[in-house]
Amino acid sequence: xxxxxxxxxxxxxxxxxxxxxxxxxxxxxxxxxxxxxxxxxxxxxxxxxxxxxxxxxxxxxxxxxxxxxxxxxxxxxxxxxxxxxxxxxxxxxxxxxxxxxxxxxxxxxxxxxxxxxxxxxxxxxxxxxxxxxxxxxxxxxxxxxxxxxxxxxxx
Amino acid sequence: xxxxxxxxxxxxxxxxxxxxxxxxxxxxxxxxxxxxxxxxxxxxxxxxxxxxxxxxxxxxxxxxxxxxxxxxxxxxxxxxxxxxxxxxxxxxxxxxxxxxxxxxxxxxxxxxxxxxxxxxxxxxxxxxxxxxxxxxxxxxxxxxxxxxxxxxxxxxxxxxxxxx
Numbered sequence: 001x002x003x004x005x006x007x008x009x010x011x012x013x014x015x016x017x018x019x020x021x022x023x024x025x026x027x028x029x030x031x032x033x034x035x036x037x038x039x040x041x042x043x044x045x046x047x048x049x050x051x052x053x054x055x056x057x058x059x060x061x062x063x064x065x066x067x068x069x070x071x072x073x074x075x076x077x078x079x080x081x082x083x084x085x086x087x088x089x090x091x092x093x094x095x096x097x098x099x100x101x102x103x104x105x106x107x108x109x110x111x112x113x114x115x116x117x118x119x120x121x122x123x124x125x126x127x128x129x130x131x132x133x134x135x136x137x138x139x140x141x142x143x144x145x146x147x148x149x150x151x152x153x154x155x
Numbered sequence: 156x157x158x159x160x161x162x163x164x165x166x167x168x169x170x171x172x173x174x175x176x177x178x179x180x181x182x183x184x185x186x187x188x189x190x191x192x193x194x195x196x197x198x199x200x201x202x203x204x205x206x207x208x209x210x211x212x213x214x215x216x217x218x219x220x221x222x223x224x225x226x227x228x229x230x231x232x233x234x235x236x237x238x239x240x241x242x243x244x245x246x247x248x249x250x251x252x253x254x255x256x257x258x259x260x261x262x263x264x265x266x267x268x269x270x271x272x273x274x275x276x277x278x279x280x281x282x283x284x285x286x287x288x289x290x291x292x293x294x295x296x297x298x299x300x301x302x303x304x305x306x307x308x309x310x311x312x313x314x315x316x317x318x319x
Contacts, residue, residue, distance in 0.1 A: 058209035138308035139234035
């Protein structure tokens with residue numbers, strides 16, 4: 001029989017291998033939209049394995065969902081005020097998965113003209129799509145909501 | 156003449172009111188007739204005027220991925236945001252969690268929970284649900300599904316009834 005400490009180590013190694021093997025079944029995943037926590041005035045953020053949340057000192061907040069075993073990202077930016085052009089552009093630049101594309105997507109957004117409440121806009125990345133939609137907030141605690149959804153590259 | 160009213164007479168009365176609501180019966184106490192109305196957004200709009208102060212909101216996750224939000228400057232209003240639809244059973248649990256967080260009595264909540272899980276209204280994409288406890292406090296829940304944007308909001312409003 002093995003000494004207890006050896007059993008412990010082998011069990012640990014087996015568990016690690018098992019986890020790694022399982023993780024390899026997951027061919028793709030989406031990174032959490034961590035750049036959202038670098039927006040101005042952020043007070044606190046939380047990353048809960050697939051759900052990302054940011055709160056701002058002024059009361060605004062962002063709730064996002066990202067695929068831990070798939071390519072998927074959506075985010076909902078709740079504002080206590082109207083969404084200014086800067087709010088929308090900063091949000092877009094921080095949420096899109098490929099940081100390198102942020103500037104050109106913001107420019108595309110600017111070319112489409114001002115986004116008003118009730119409007120949606122579709123932006124094209126190099127091989128992906130980005131949907132933005134502005135609505136009156138569904139909650140009495142907020143005034144506006146900006147929805148973002150990533151349309152991941154087709155296989 | 157003995158005019159003392161037995162306090163416990165209100166319990167069967169309240170249960171009757173709850174049952175009567177599900178049968179859409181008309182009730183002399185005005186607030187309970189609100190259930191017959193479809194979900195209206197104007198109550199949220201009316202509150203928006205005061206939603207402009209800049210200060211942090213109270214935020215925490217409940218029941219997995221639902222985000223509960225309250226405003227310290229605005230008592231009696233809570234919003235719960237989710238990014239997926241849920242079963243009536245999970246919806247009932249979320250309603251119960253909000254009631255508990257907002258100070259409803261444990262006895263009342265425990266009695267309500269099994270009844271709530273069976274309420275067919277919780278199967279809808281949008282619903283309005285008033286709840287009245289033994290003391291006559293009204294709790295109103297309104298649920299809205301924005302299916303194309305995959306954003307689901309449960310709003311809670313409390314108000315104490317006047318009178319009995």
